[in-house]
Amino acid sequence: MNNKDIADLIFPDVTLTPEEIFKRYPKRNLQKDQYVTRFAPSPTGLVHIGNFFQAFISYNLARNSNGVLFLRVEDTDRKREKAEAKKVLYDVLGRFGLDFDEYQTLDGKDIGDYGPYVQSQRNDIYKVFAKKLVEEGKAFPCFCKKTEGKEDVLKLRESKFDENDEREYDPCRDLTYEEVKKHLDNGETFAIRFKTKNKGDERIKFKDIIKGELEAKANAKDFIILKSDGTPPYAFAHAIDDTLMGTTIVVRGEEYIASAPAHIELFEALGFKLIDYCHNPLIYKLNEQGNRRKISKRYDPESNMMFFIENGYPNDAVFEYLLNMISSHFEIWRKNNPTLNWREFKFKPNEITAVTPIFDLVKLNDISKNVIATYSGEQLYNNWVKWAEEFDAPLAEVLKGDREKYTKVCSMDRDGRPKPRKDIYNYKMMKDKFHYIFERPVSNFEEKEKAKELLDAYLQNFKMPTSNEEWFEDVKQVAGKLGYATDNKLYKENPDAFKGNIAKACEFIRIAITGEKDSPTLFNIIEILGEEETRKRLSI
RNA sequence: GGCCUCUUGGUCAAGCGGCUAAGACGCCGCCCUCUCACGGCGGAAUCAGGAGUUCGAUUCUCCUAGAGGCUACCA
Numbered sequence: 001m002n003n004k005d006i007a008d009l010i011f012p013d014v015t016l017t018p019e020e021i022f023k024r025y026p027k028r029n030l031q032k033d034q035y036v037t038r039f040a041p042s043p044t045g046l047v048h049i050g051n052f053f054q055a056f057i058s059y060n061l062a063r064n065s066n067g068v069l070f071l072r073v074e075d076t077d078r079k080r081e082k083a084e085a086k087k088v089l090y091d092v093l094g095r096f097g098l099d100f101d102e103y104q105t106l107d108g109k110d111i112g113d114y115g116p117y118v119q120s121q122r123n124d125i126y127k128v129f130a131k132k133l134v135e136e137g138k139a140f141p142c143f144c145k146k147t148e149g150k151e152d153v154l155k156l157r158e159s160k161f162d163e164n165d166e167r168e169y170d171p172c173r174d175l176t177y178e179e180v181k182k183h184l185d186n187g188e189t190f191a192i193r194f195k196t197k198n199k200g201d202e203r204i205k206f207k208d209i210i211k212g213e214l215e216a217k218a219n220a221k222d223f224i225i226l227k228s229d230g231t232p233p234y235a236f237a238h239a240i241d242d243t244l245m246g247t248t249i250v251v252r253g254e255e256y257i258a259s260a261p262a263h264i265e266l267f268e269a270l271g272f273k274l275i276d277y278c279h280n281p282l283i284y285k286l287n288e289q290g291n292r293r294k295i296s297k298r299y300d301p302e303s304n305m306m307f308f309i310e311n312g313y314p315n316d317a318v319f320e321y322l323l324n325m326i327s328s329h330f331e332i333w334r335k336n337n338p339t340l341n342w343r344e345f346k347f348k349p350n351e352i353t354a355v356t357p358i359f360d361l362v363k364l365n366d367i368s369k370n371v372i373a374t375y376s377g378e379q380l381y382n383n384w385v386k387w388a389e390e391f392d393a394p395l396a397e398v399l400k401g402d403r404e405k406y407t408k409v410c411s412m413d414r415d416g417r418p419k420p421r422k423d424i425y426n427y428k429m430m431k432d433k434f435h436y437i438f439e440r441p442v443s444n445f446e447e448k449e450k451a452k453e454l455l456d457a458y459l460q461n462f463k464m465p466t467s468n469e470e471w472f473e474d475v476k477q478v479a480g481k482l483g484y485a486t487d488n489k490l491y492k493e494n495p496d497a498f499k500g501n502i503a504k505a506c507e508f509i510r511i512a513i514t515g516e517k518d519s520p521t522l523f524n525i526i527e528i529l530g531e532e533e534t535r536k537r538l539s540i
Numbered sequence: 541g542g543c544c545u546c547u548u549g550g551u552c553a554a555g556c557g558g559c560u561a562a563g564a565c566g567c568c569g570c571c572c573u574c575u576c577a578c579g580g581c582g583g584a585a586u587c588a589g590g591a592g593u594u595c596g597a598u599u600c601u602c603c604u605a606g607a608g609g610c611u612a613c614c615a
Contacts, residue, residue, distance in 0.1 A: 328552075521575095
């Protein structure tokens, strides 16, 4: 009895051979610089910014090289699988408009020739290769008790710390046919483990596109390739799928560097060609002590991509921010090409920054301000309404109730200006920003008497201005008569001779109308509010 | 415990053996006769520490420290 018999014993249903599988996955027809990349998330119920970051890198590599981008859903961990999770994944991807060349639709239709693009539908394929490895003596059935969950693992690890042996050979690695049969007859379930050929003292060199040449201890562990429920863990699925699907470059987080030696040994055992790895840094945040820590879904709302949607950041702002983290050349490129779409920016995988970026909301806000500054008032209005329809329905009704008015609000200090205002970084903040448009503000004057004097005088001769210049002339006249300086130079030379300068006079009007000391050009606001409302606000 | 990765101003960073060590965000000051914003000008602020290689190290090597990752029938 040999390995072939053991293989047939444990995989009686598997009749296909790897060759037959390969026939279903013909080699892709590619030019030499075209990349085939993939996004391979496991559906967890949210899209994490770190995963999205990888997706976005892959997206750019594929698009910039005229290559192929596909989506593969890695739903092999049934314990973590959540209902609706896949829907969430597709929803978020769709919102950001990341389009894939190949994927499976939500209702289960495969688009592309290399499917199924969902791992839970590929179990038959994995088994064929697992059986082959068993036949060749490169893998074996293991009947040991499972380790499950983090706590098990921690305990296991502690017990291992005492041993100096680098090998982790499994007790079941040399079971005879009879022993396997006996376990089976007892009704025991089994997993399939890879049988490492290493002894624990070998070293291995491998290449990472971002980090360069790496060296590490070679794998010396009989790791699982098929769990007892018949599904493969990450390593095995990765080897099979990325080979069959013709991936040319694997973008994944740097937490996988440590397991790369195991993956390489697996590829070799399967007779597969190695695929280029591109281990990108994880995204971090700074904690209170100033240390880095992985951005986490528990404490950092911005780790969830929905954060940006809910707060109304334009997609392009998020993309530009991500690009900024991917490559420091982007910022310079952007400066030199202020009007081009970010999609025009090309980068090579080896140019991806090797150091862990820290998520910086302030920086994102700055980028977002610049993106929003390129919008016309009308565009901004439309985006605002679209956002509000989903996240602030009452506001959406108000905005839609007077399209002309609110388009004007959005146009203030924007349309017809070579250098528009840059103080809006998301749609959510706009309601607060323009609160004085929606309702009369509370006005707090530091010098109420003086303010009233000026406002009364201004109101007395008030007529709706037709231009900014006209408006300013009116204010100057009224203020001048009351003893305000209309010439700032004169005022600076001798401030005591005046009640204040024209800026002071404007401040009173501004506070009366907006409740704020800062606002867009007052003339525009008066124009939007209309004569009646303006008069009301001027009388205090 | 072992293995691996990373370390330039507050943050993001350029640099790839020879520089007064770019630039961006943030901060501060000045200018721009309504504020804010925009814009312009200017300012403070950085090579984790220690050895070594070299005529010369931010750059190469080693050590130390710090941060992070992996060490699951999770990805």
